[in-house]
Amino acid sequence: MDIYTELALLAVAYILGSIPSALIIGKLFYKTDVRQYGSKNMGATNSLRVLGPKAGFAVFFLDVFKGFLLVALFTLNIIEAEPTHFPIITFGIFSVIGHIFPVFSRFKGGKGVACTAGFILAYAPWCFLIGLGVFILTLVITKYVSVSSLCTILSMLISSFFVNTLNAQAPDWYFTIFCSILTVALFISHRKNIVRLINGTESKFSFKSKTK
Numbered sequence: 001m002d003i004y005t006e007l008a009l010l011a012v013a014y015i016l017g018s019i020p021s022a023l024i025i026g027k028l029f030y031k032t033d034v035r036q037y038g039s040k041n042m043g044a045t046n047s048l049r050v051l052g053p054k055a056g057f058a059v060f061f062l063d064v065f066k067g068f069l070l071v072a073l074f075t076l077n078i079i080e081a082e083p084t085h086f087p088i089i090t091f092g093i094f095s096v097i098g099h100i101f102p103v104f105s106r107f108k109g110g111k112g113v114a115c116t117a118g119f120i121l122a123y124a125p126w127c128f129l130i131g132l133g134v135f136i137l138t139l140v141i142t143k144y145v146s147v148s149s150l151c152t153i154l155s156m157l158i159s160s161f162f163v164n165t166l167n168a169q170a171p172d173w174y175f176t177i178f179c180s181i182l183t184v185a186l187f188i189s190h191r192k193n194i195v196r197l198i199n200g201t202e203s204k205f206s207f208k209s210k211t212k
Contacts, residue, residue, distance in 0.1 A: 001081040009083075013070045013091045017098025017115055020105045021062035022047045025055050035108075042102075043110030045145045049203070060114050067095045067118030075122055087174040092119030100189075111189045113149050116182060120156065124175060131156045143204040146193035153183050 022042040026034045030051050034042060037050040044063055048056025071092045073079040082088070099115040101107040121128040134155040138148040157179040161171055187194070196202035 001083050003085050005081075006083050006085050009070065009091060010086070010094050013094035014098040015103070016069060017066050017095035018102035018104050018109070019062075019066060019098075020102055020109065021066070022059045022110065023105055025058055025062075026051055030055060035105075041110055042105065042108070044114050046110075063099065063110065063114035064118035064121070066099060067092055067115035067120075068122045069118075070095060071119050071122035089119070089123060089174055089178050092116075092123060093178065095119060111149075111186070113152075113186070124160070124172075127156055127159045130159045139205060144197065144202055145205050146190050146197065146202060150186060150190060153179070153186050157183050 020042055022034045022044070026032045026047065032051060034040075034047055034050050038046045039049075040046070044056055044060035047059040071088060074082065074088045074091070083090075096112045096115045096119060098109075100109050100112045102109040117128065117131070120131070131152045135148045135152040138151045139145065142148065157176075160176040160179040193202055
């Protein structure tokens with residue numbers, strides 16, 4: 001695959017990630033701009049809190065799909081020519097960047113958790129399943145989405161060291177480096193949540209909509 005095709009696909013990945021699922025669903029079906037309620041974040045968690053479980057899960061699956069699609073086209077060999085200038089994970093990273101800094105909504109999007117989950121599902125399914133298990137278990141125990149998200153990325157960072165070694169291959173250092181950077185980025189993006197957790201003011205997970 002030539003460099004121009006790969007650059008075009010990176011642009012596609014960014015634009016795909018930029019599609020504001022929460023904004024579209026909120027305005028189209030609920031006549032509500034989620035940026036004006038709750039945490040004012042355009043992610044699945046705020047959509048769930050503001051609009052209710054149906055909207056929240058719809059936004060979650062759409063955001064997962066944004067990260068999943070292009071990486072899956074490579075890993076499933078639907079796009080046969082493997083990129084030579086960029087690792088496959090680069091296309092997932094660009095979709096996550098698009099989700100966090102979307103060109104369609106003034107570069108203010110979500111925190112990138114669901115989109116990242118989709119990318120990892122396509123690239124390293126076992127790592128995704130471990131993270132999903134940690135997320136669900138932590139959420140059940142603590143009722144905090146923020147704690148669950150941070151524990152999930154830590155579990156993925158640890159499991160990233162074993163993505164290829166289970167198949168007797170060399171570790172995938174690109175993926176481990178990505179998970180390391182992502183861990184730091186998520187802790188930074190959740191800094192307000194961490195402060196609220198310390199102060200005991202962080203909101204717990206609930207299926208109830210706050211606009212009703």
